Amino acid sequence: YIPNSIYGDKIFELRAFKVGDGLGIITSDITERIASEKELKLSRDIAQAFLMSDDEDLFDEILRIILDNTKSKYGVFGYIDENGANVVPSMSRHIWNECQVSDKKTVFPCREWGESSWPTALREKRTIVINEASKLTPKGHVTIERHISMPLIYEDEVVGLFQVANTEDVYDEKQVRTLQDIALRVAPFLYGRLQRSRAEHARDSALVQIETLNEDLESKVESRTKELKDAQEELSRKERLAALGQLSASVGHELRNPLGAIKNGIYFLKMVLDHPEPDVLETLTILDQEIENSEEIIRSLLDFTKPKEPVLQKINLNDTITAALERIEVPLNISVKTEFSSILPVLLGDSHQLERVFTNLITNAYQAMTNEGILSLVTTVEDNGDVIAIVSDTGVGISKENLAKLFQPLFTTKARGIGLGLSIVESLIEAHGGSIKVDSEEGKGTSFRVIFPSQKTGR
Ligand SMILES: Nc1ncnc2c1ncn2[C@@H]1O[C@H](COP(=O)(O)OP(=O)(O)OP(=O)(O)O)[C@@H](O)[C@H]1O
Ligand SMILES: [Mg+2]
Numbered sequence: 389y390i391p392n393s394i395y396g397d398k399i400f401e402l403r404a405f406k407v408g409d410g411l412g413i414i415t416s417d418i419t420e421r422i423a424s425e426k427e428l429k430l431s432r433d434i435a436q437a438f439l440m441s442d443d444e445d446l447f448d449e450i451l452r453i454i455l456d457n458t459k460s461k462y463g464v465f466g467y468i469d470e471n472g473a474n475v476v477p478s479m480s481r482h483i484w485n486e487c488q489v490s491d492k493k494t495v496f497p498c499r500e501w502g503e504s505s506w507p508t509a510l511r512e513k514r515t516i517v518i519n520e521a522s523k524l525t526p527k528g529h530v531t532i533e534r535h536i537s538m539p540l541i542y543e544d545e546v547v548g549l550f551q552v553a554n555t556e557d558v559y560d561e562k563q564v565r566t567l568q569d570i571a572l573r574v575a576p577f578l579y580g581r582l583q584r585s586r587a588e589h590a591r592d593s594a595l596v597q598i599e600t601l602n603e604d605l606e607s608k609v610e611s612r613t614k615e616l617k618d619a620q621e622e623l624s625r626k627e628r629l630a631a632l633g634q635l636s637a638s639v640g641h642e643l644r645n646p647l648g649a650i651k652n653g654i655y656f657l658k659m660v661l662d663h664p665e666p667d668v669l670e671t672l673t674i675l676d677q678e679i680e681n682s683e684e685i686i687r688s689l690l691d692f693t694k695p696k697e698p699v700l701q702k703i704n705l706n707d708t709i710t711a712a713l714e715r716i717e718v719p720l721n722i723s724v725k726t727e728f729s730s731i732l733p734v735l736l737g738d739s740h741q742l743e744r745v746f747t748n749l750i751t752n753a754y755q756a757m758t759n760e761g762i763l764s765l766v767t768t769v770e771d772n773g774d775v776i777a778i779v780s781d782t783g784v785g786i787s788k789e790n791l792a793k794l795f796q797p798l799f800t801t802k803a804r805g806i807g808l809g810l811s812i813v814e815s816l817i818e819a820h821g822g823s824i825k826v827d828s829e830e831g832k833g834t835s836f837r838v839i840f841p842s843q844k845t846g847r
Contacts, residue, residue, distance in 0.1 A: 392418065430457070431573055438577040447478030454570055455480060458563045460552035462530065464506075467540075467548040467578055470586050472498040474510065474549060483530055509537035510546055515568070519558045534559055540571050542579035625796070632797060633693030640686040647686075651679050688808045691744070692797065698738035698819050705735050705742070705777055705840075709765055712746035721760035729767045735775060735840060741816045748809040749779040749836050755802065756783025756834060773842025780835035786828040794826060 393400045401418045404411055430453070437449035451465045462483050466476035474496040501507035504524040505516045515538040522532040532553045540548035550571055555563065654675050661668065706728040718724055753763050761782040768776045786794065793799045795814045800807030817824050817838060828834040 434573045443477060450574060451478045454550055454552055457566050458552045459555050461554035464551040468546055506537040506549060506551055509539050513539050513541055517559050517564060538567055538571055540575045542575040547575055547579045547582055636689040636693050640689050643686055647679055647682055685806055692808050692812045695815055698741050700736045702734045703737050703739045705732055705767055708739055708742045709746050712743045712750060715747055716750055719754050722757055723762050725762055725764045727766045729769055732767055737820050745813050745816050748813045752809060753779060753781035756781050775840040777838045778835060782833040785830040785832050785834055787830055
């Protein structure tokens, strides 16, 4: 066995064999063969590195290849991410261990690149070889005696960075060429890998977008469904009201006549009984009162089901509320506070109907304050010209459940209530183009807010 011999740049293979008594020797120049074997191995190593599943392994392996082939002590292998940042998953372990830079980074966003050789190499797409100690390394960084910074380029796009540093000797053309060889092989793999991760990224963000759109759609469907349901409920409420209207109008009429007859009968009895026994007189009085109550109920029903067109006059809401207040006796232990705006615009409204609105609200307020309390009546003008009247009490308040049913006809929680008061209030206010809102807290009190929009006010 004769080992290969090196003469200058050439490598020779010597083969000896026996010829007769002597020795024959064949010398062949195998420089090329060795070189292509080396290249083949390099290509295979690189391809194998890219087949590795783990990113960290991949970058470590390529870094090992460039350090070995350039006989460098330190090195860095980075890639350019979709935001243009230089990401270095891998720095030679020596650097990590010896480097004393306070915050060791692996991601270098474009705007923080600075002016040292690697950013210049990336920006100008050229290899930079410096055979003297670097003065631009940050404080605490390992000393860089000499180094090469080489951009990895594929189809004119910078896809990554090789940096090797600190060979024993200077970096010469041969090492640059070796590094370039590796760069040429690595660049397409790196490019493919980056494209793939970009595509994955795009797909992920598209998925997120679709998800948000979906959620959006769902909530739209939900709110439309609710609107539809509300509209349906409103419609069936109106239908029920119409039916109730017809029924009560006819019942009311039918009842009016017999009631009238009973009333006349009582009147007659009172006349003919000269000195009735006290309990007979009491019974007659009770009958009278109950007929009065019945007539009131019929009036309410008819008012509600067949509301008269409001007769519009110029009115002052403060006067209307005062008139309503005076109509009803203030119960014991209840005090009344008023806070009327002195600059209320004149309102076009039906004074009788609006008085009815406030007597109903005030009656409810009194009834809600069983022991004692304060009824407060406020009028104001909003900046936009709306006229507001607020009727509030410190009574029992209304449960959440009941709040929703408040304005439904025949909804009542009272033993002797009909449950038409608020229905009448609402329809009268709506006939005036206004609206009513309620705010209540159980055990604390209730506040009704009547709003007359400014266009309905005459100034
Ligand atoms: N100020 C208030 N505080 C507490 N609950 C109230 C108040 N106003 C109304 N309510 C509740 O709303 C229900 C309906 O009121 P509404 O005025 O329509 O009917 P009612 O007072 O029960 O009977 P009526 O037809 O005699 O007025 C009441 O039974 C009561 O439960
Ligand atoms: Mg009432």
